[in-house]
Amino acid sequence: MAVDSSMSVLVVDDYKTMIRIIRNLLKQIGFEDVDEAADGSEALGKMREKRYGLVISDWNMEPMTGYELLKEVRGDERLQKTPFIMVTAESKTENVIAAKKAGVNNYIVKPFNAQTLKSKIDAVFGD
């Protein structure tokens, strides 16, 4: 599965600046169709209305965390195949293992650079 830069990407983060950074980085990589959500529940609502090719989510958000969103997505028959990358400051081993068990496709630790984001997106799509 190659990266299709025309696909819609949903960026989920409660910090506006981080959404702006990721949006800019995605734009540089070639993604133009980028939507945003401020927490897991808002993201879930958007995912049920629109098909996204990739979700990039923070972990620590209220009221629904990125980890809860991941589990909801993987438990939803219609959404469960959506590629999901966690981008977070949660860098403890228990977080990484829990996310992997819950079915995350890749895991990026903040702060990160454009190259890391690109390489993880490529890895998710098998490029």
Add this chain to the structure above:
Amino acid sequence: MPKARRDTYNDILGHLRTRDDAEPSLGDVVALAQIAAESMQRFIESMDAAVNSELRDIADYIVTMKQEIGVFQANDIKDSRIPAAGQELDAVVRSTEEATNSIMECAEEILAADTSDPQAYQALVTDKVMQIFEACSFQDLTGQRVSKVVETLQTIEKRVARLVDAINAKDVEGVLTRADAERVRRKEELMLNGPQLQGGGNDQMSVDALFSKPVPDAS
């Protein structure tokens, strides 16, 4: 049996042993009552001394505690230091956010700039880079603000440590409110650990290594 009460019984017993007739007279009853009253007096006096000593200790402890609580300056911490530290941290958040936005706006303008006119493009890039330099000056101010907060925390830490030592404080369990307990439970369950200090978490390379291993069995 306390000594005072034992003395009372001994006194009464001694008095009865001096008598050889069976019927007690009124004088005997009065004498016995007198012995009992004198003995009780000694008992009460010895109790008074013990209670007095205890009360003196408690009073000394209360005076020491009052002095230590005075030295702790709780009102200074509550009314001045903690609100000031909160304001400093708010200012840090605001200034970093403003600086980040300024820097990102400059970068976005550079990325979106028309490159067909090299001279105009160079002028724009120079102008935006200068604005980025200016925005970076926030670091000096935030450094000073954070230093003030650290100083406040150190002051509070010293005062708390002194108070804990002075009153030999012991932590009591079960003092969390239901909301606090729920917050703690949620943090643990959802692994909301937050950013780690250097060496406390995994860097990207370690995360990648963890990610490449098979998921450990839940059991």
